[in-house]
Amino acid sequence: MATVSDPPKEAFRLSQLIYDTRYRSMTIQIVALIGFLVLIGWLISNTAQNLADLGKEPSFQFMGEAAGYDINQRLIDYNNQDSHLRAAFVGILNTLLVAVMGCATATILGVIIGVLRLSKNWLVGRLMTVYVEIFRNVPVLLWIVFIMAILIETLPAPRDFRGDDPVASMKLFDTVAITNRGVYIPDPLFGADAKDDKGAFLDEPVGWRVGLGDYPVGASRDNPSCERYYATEGPGAGEPAAGCGTFQISLDLLLALAVLIAGLYASHRIKRRADRIQNATGVRPVTWYLRLGVVILPFAITLWALGFYFAFPELRGFNFQGGTHMRNSLIALWLALSLYTAAFIAEIVRAGILAISHGQTEAASALGLRPKRIMNLVILPQALRVIIPPLISNYLNLTKNSSLAIAVGYMDITGTLMGITLNQTGRELETVLLGMLIYLTISLIISAVMNWYNNSVKLVER
Amino acid sequence: MSEVSYVRTEMLPEREPPATTIGVIGWMRENLFSGWFNTALTIVSLTFVVMLLNAILPWIFSPTWYATSLGECRDILRGMGREGHYPGACWGVIRDRWVQLLFGFYPSELYWRPIMAFLLLGVALAPVLFSDRVPRKLLWFSAVYPFLFPWLLWGGPIWGPLMVIAGFVIGWFVYRAADKRAGGLAGIIAGVLAAVIWWLLVSGYVIDGVSAVLPIGIEAVQSRNFGGFMLSVTIGVVAIACSLPIGVVLALGRQSDLLIVKALCVGFIEFIRGVPLITLLFVASTLLNIFMPPGTNFDIILRVIIMATLFASAYMAEVIRGGLAALPQGQYEGADSLGLDYWQAQRLVIMPQALKISIPGIVSTFIGLFKDTTLVSIIGLLDPLGLSNSIRADAAWNGIVWEIYGFIALLFFAFCFAMSRYSMYLERKLNTGHH
Secondary structure, three states: OOOOOOOOOOOOOOOOHHHHHHHHHHHHHHHHHHHHHHHHHHHHHHHHHHHHHOOOOOHHHHOOOOOOOOOOOOOOOOOOOOEEHHHHHHHHHHHHHHHHHHHHHHHHHHHHHHHHOOOOOOHHHHHHHHHHHHHOOOHHHHHHHHHHHHHHHOOOOOHHHOOOOOOOOOEEOOOEEOOOOEEEOOEEHHHHOOOOOOOEEOOOOOOOOOOOOOOEEEEOOHHHHHHHHHHOOOOOOOOOOOOOOOOOEEHHHHHHHHHHHHHHHHHHHHHHHHHHHHHHOOOOOOOOHHHHHHHHHHHHHHHHHHEEEEEEEEEEOOOOOEEEEOOHHHHHHHHHHHHHHHHHHHHHHHHHHOOOOOOHHHHHHOOOEEEHHHHHHHHHHHHHHHHHHHHHHHHHHHHHHHHHHHHHOOOOHHHHHHHHHHHHHHHHHHHHHHHHHHHHHHHHHHHHHHHHHHHOOOOOOO | OOOOOOOOOOEEEEEEEEEEHHHHHHHHHHHOOOOOOHHHHHHHHHHHHHHHHHHHHHHHHHOOOOOHHHHHHHHHHHHOOOOOOOOOOOOOOHHHHHHHHHHOOOOHHHOOOHHHHHHHHHHHHHHHHHOOOHHHHHHHHHHHHHHHHHHHHHOOOHHHHHEEEHHHHHHHHHHHHHHHOOHHHHHHHHHHHHHHHHHHHHHHHHHHHHHHHOOEEEOOHHHHHOHHHHHHHHHHHHHHHHHHHHHHHHHHHOOOOOHHHHHHHHHHHHHHOOOOHHHHOOOHHHHHHHHHHOOOOOHHHHHHHHHHHHHHHHHHHHHHHHHHHHHHHHHHHHHHHOOHHHHHHHHHHHHHHHHHHHHHHHHHHHHHHHHHHHHHHHHHOOOOOHHHHHHHHOOOOOOOOHHHHHHHHHHHHHHHHHHHHHHHHHEEEEEOOOO
């Protein structure tokens, strides 16, 4: 009978921390951690020392002070008496606006170009290759300033629209004006937000007022932005007025959206019912008019009841009034980011389609699927699996590249918080770090959402 | 009975293929007009190309090379009877300013130095990029080049770079000596310590001493004179070169089993990749001096290069991680079974293969970084875009748009396109190596 004796127990020696692989990893990690903490501590102590010398103790007090600068392109109400915090918020919304518009346009363009690049037509394929190479190999910042310069130099000035025989005219049945000061598009409004000629809100709205109006979030007497808006006398004394609060939520819009979503859900239910009937009887009831009506009719009635109308841009004096004014900076940034990113997306789409072997198509047609179903059921799900991960990183790149807005004066978060607020308050540390944190948050949210989507379309592998 | 043979006894002579399937006509039928949709596409794109060329060609061919201002360009074109909003290009601005767009305000009598630096860069890169056609002895030059490059660009006494090299040599000898007496790890620590002590404490005095005795050197050039395309290439090349080792370390850290090391590396990489480069450049222009000990003040180009290096190293780490992941598991196991330790396995087996696979990715990271160097114009450095603003503001050239941006775009395009072609060539070459 063999006895196995344990090896003699050795006392722990200090040199084992270095030479024994069981302990070495702990040693390395602790040394790395200490090194990291020392580095951070060194940076922080330097920073504290430098800031104390400059007399700038780190604090975020300045965010509550009046910003004192105007932002010409904005999604929520803002004026130069509002706080830096609100200016930063306007900036974030502007960043998101251009990022969303850019991603949507870049995806559409990119898919079209990517597919056309694979076209059997030699000329079209070559043209798309030229497009991709030109846009990929020139810096995006150059595209942004270039397109900005082109917009300013080549588009007609508002005065060209004047006179009996104008040089330029409005596009799309006189609803859109493209000028070198920007593009004016119709502004969707609800009856309750009736504005006078100068674009200011009216006390007595024109026409009739049915809408729910805007709900001011955070309106109170303590909110500095509300001080001006509390009526001191008259019937509405003590009530917050329009334009007060941290921001307003358009209740009209919410209601209209709710009706639209309810309509879509009802339409979905009708389709499910038709499927059930078809499965039971083999005959599919005709439902397209029902499904269309249940979406459109309630939505249209709601819009009508809320007094929905478009405010069209009109030439008054030396400039256009009314409508939504998209400034050149926004247009240039949007176009440049879309065109630049579209070149990358086109390559991704092309690679994704090429990655699906031809055998898949043949196998699907051997199963008797029609070409459209082959595309929808076999090719696209597999191509998407290849396309989506690099697509995510391109969306992230586009969002990060939108920070180049500062080159053309579009007031995104870089332009407000890290631009003018930094210059006016001299708070480099706080503004730049906060700005980086905001971008980091946006990036992480986008990648989280897109990764979730990626997981949902991913083919289940063994 | 007669035998009737229906079998042909001789071969028919070969006939030409139908005229519509060969030659230019056949090619056009196949590639341009193979159906109504294709024909429509061809006609639309042909119209587009013709319209584009019709608009651009007369504009390009404009005899304004010797004009000295935009007004003179317009006069020349008007003299030829060409009127309108854009009668023709004004190439005078390019003749007047192309040197500035390339070199910024670098002293013109010293242009040979950046030119030589970039030519030698090609020589130094040759053994790495075209390893099969160039003698390996050139690697020695590649090793010395990182010290030659800044000296050629910034100038100054030759002793600075020599003393930096001396630090490496001293570190190496101390390592060898300590390695024999006290073992590997102690040797590395001693070597690094010796080199750092030499650089931080001793070399300054030695440089002063030797420079006083033997003032060998070339004229120094201030950083603020750097500009134009030269600045872009300098920032791009230095940042990529420095980011490569950092990227390797970060990638290894991200792949490692050590939890804390891994967390630090992942945190760093994701942080850098989550913020735009412009915010890092703001850090360079406003915050970096605050982070350093009081009284430190180093020049803006160096600060930009530091931040660009950090930025590139995060992306580089991801590229190299891809290379590491692409290696078959058998390579790691093979290295283990040979009894190699971690660093030996990395140095002898893993890294040579992983880096080779990652070269196309490294090149595209470089292209991306090179394009991103235009961002330095936002913090006030005079890269081509920064210079273009001052040129457009010049009274003589006020109103110039297409010519100047077109020229800058062409410079970047030529550079980036060549590199992306190289990267594709490399990808093909590497692909054939695998089964």
